[in-house]
Amino acid sequence: MNLLPKFVAAAVLAMVSPANAFAQHVPSTVHSVSMRGAVVHAARGRIVVCVGTADGAHAGQELSVYRVSQSQHGPKGRPAFRRTPVGTVRIDLVLGEHFANASVISGTVELNDIVELRRP
Incomplete structure (x- = not known):
């Protein structure tokens, strides 16, 4: 499964949304x-x-x-x-x-x- 499109979408959202938007869309990055x-x-x-x-x-x-x-x-x-x-x-x-x-x-x-x- 190619996660790159989801990663790019989450990164774009993170630039225009609150800081936790990235973590909401890419749960594997939350530690x-x-x-x-x-x-x-x-x-x-x-x-x-x-x-x-x-x-x-x-x-x-x-x-x-x-x-x-x-x-x-x-x-x-x-x-x-x-x-x-x-x-x-x-x-x-x-x-x-x-x-x-x-x-x-x-x-x-x-x-x-x-x-x-x-x-x-």
């Missing part, structure tokens, strides 16, 4: 995640995540942590990727627009893991 970033430093018990004030981060928020893995071949010979929950971190100190120090609450967190804050 339950309000903040997403990556672990950019994980060593000696120190975690730094790539979320900051520009993302709405503040101390005390708890973020779910996921690790991406790849299998050799998925359907039709393409690589297949999988996200696996591996833990939770809490933001201790926001370091500016793009970064924050965090503590591991549960699990094991590694460099390049994904962190997400779910919408309530």
